[in-house]
Structures are given as C-alpha cells and as structure tokens.
Amino acid sequence: MASKRDWLEAGFKVLTESGVPGLTIERLSGDLGLTKGSFYHHFNGMSGYRADLLNHFEAQYTSRYIDGVERQGGSGSKLNRLLDLVLADEHAGLEIAIRAWALQDDEVRAVQERVDRLRIAYLRTLAREAGADEADALARLLYLVLVGARQVVPPLPTADLRDVYELAMRLLPKNATG
Incomplete structure (x- = not known):
C-alpha cells in the first residue's frame, strides 16, 4: 500500500x-x-488531495530548506548553506507547474503568494545576519534570480545558476560568506 x-x-x-x-x-x-x-x-476527494499537495509543496520546498539551514551548524554562511540545499534539489519543473497553476486557481495563488513571502522574508533575515547594507533588495534579487532562472526556456542549468549566485553574493561584506 x-x-x-x-x-x-x-x-x-x-x-x-x-x-x-x-x-x-x-x-x-x-x-x-x-x-x-x-x-x-x-x-477526502480531489479537493482534499490538492490542498494536501500544496501543503506538502510548501513543507518540502520551503520549510524543509529553512529548517535545514537553521539546524545545520558548522562553517560557512547560512546563505551559502541555503544555496547548496536549493540547488541540490532538482524541482524546477515543479516550481514552474505550481506557478502556472496559481495563475488559474485562487487557492493555489494564495499558497504561492504565502510561499514567495516566506522565502523572501527568510532571505531578508539571512541577508541582514550577513551584514548586507540593502538586505531587502538583496533578498528580492536572490529570489528573482531563482524564479527567473527556472522560467526561461530552457531553464538555466544548476552550474550556471550557481555562478550567478556567487556573483550576487559578492554584494555582501567580505566576511559574511565565509
């Protein structure tokens, strides 16, 4: 079963x-x-399944990352640990499908908006902890790079996305990414 x-x-x-x-x-x-x-x-039917599916999406691809970064000790910045977790998962197609679904369904749109807000808020927190002068703008930049890299056709390969993130991380103070 x-x-x-x-x-x-x-x-x-x-x-x-x-x-x-x-x-x-x-x-x-x-x-x-x-x-x-x-x-x-x-x-409890397809509507119950879809609600559970959206909750599982949020848990797997948002909460799990945040929890993983917060639990993991060791050297390196939390931003780098988050980047490693996100880029290790190959779920770009799922993100695209959920965003497309959100354009057609208000319930899915509400979940996508909540996920986006939570992800950006966490990035903002990490950027502040890393000493970024413009943490709000940096958080949005990092998130928009991820979303955009997955929306272009074909999606940006992970290695290329990592290069873009490494460039963006240079906006942080020198001691913040170590």
Whole structure:
C-alpha cells in the first residue's frame, strides 16, 4: 500500500510532466499501480488531495530548506548553506507547474503568494545576519534570480545558476560568506 507521501510525490511528478490537467485520480492511481480506493483511504476527494499537495509543496520546498539551514551548524554562511540545499534539489519543473497553476486557481495563488513571502522574508533575515547594507533588495534579487532562472526556456542549468549566485553574493561584506 502506498503512503500518503507516495501519493503526494506522484502528484508532483504528474504536475511536472503534464501540469494540472493531468492531475486526476485515474492518472495517479495508474502511475502508482493502485486502486482509487487507496487514494480515498488517504484523501477526502480531489479537493482534499490538492490542498494536501500544496501543503506538502510548501513543507518540502520551503520549510524543509529553512529548517535545514537553521539546524545545520558548522562553517560557512547560512546563505551559502541555503544555496547548496536549493540547488541540490532538482524541482524546477515543479516550481514552474505550481506557478502556472496559481495563475488559474485562487487557492493555489494564495499558497504561492504565502510561499514567495516566506522565502523572501527568510532571505531578508539571512541577508541582514550577513551584514548586507540593502538586505531587502538583496533578498528580492536572490529570489528573482531563482524564479527567473527556472522560467526561461530552457531553464538555466544548476552550474550556471550557481555562478550567478556567487556573483550576487559578492554584494555582501567580505566576511559574511565565509
């Protein structure tokens, strides 16, 4: 039997490959090789599934990063640790699919707005901790680079995105990124 997480991860895969039109119980069941009954064991219909999917997206691709940076000790700046975590995950297609979905659905738009605000606020906090003179602008710059790099066709390769971030990090005081 598939876990709730298995169903949610399958939803991420469907969103990435086919967008929200592909997100059906039939498709998910088929992809997992399970019955619709298994789906209903975990979710209260498709609207419940979509709400859980959005919550899982926020937890996996926002909260998990923040928690990981805050828990991890050691040398190096928190901004560099965040960059390493974000660039290690290959989920650019999912981010694109969620943003496209947000253009069509007010509930998804509200989640995307909350995620964007939370991500930028955390970047602002890290930029302030690193001693950035213009932490608000730097936070927006770092986030817009990520969003833009994933929206261009084809998306900017991770190595190239890392180069852009290294350039942006030079805006920090010399001792902030060590």
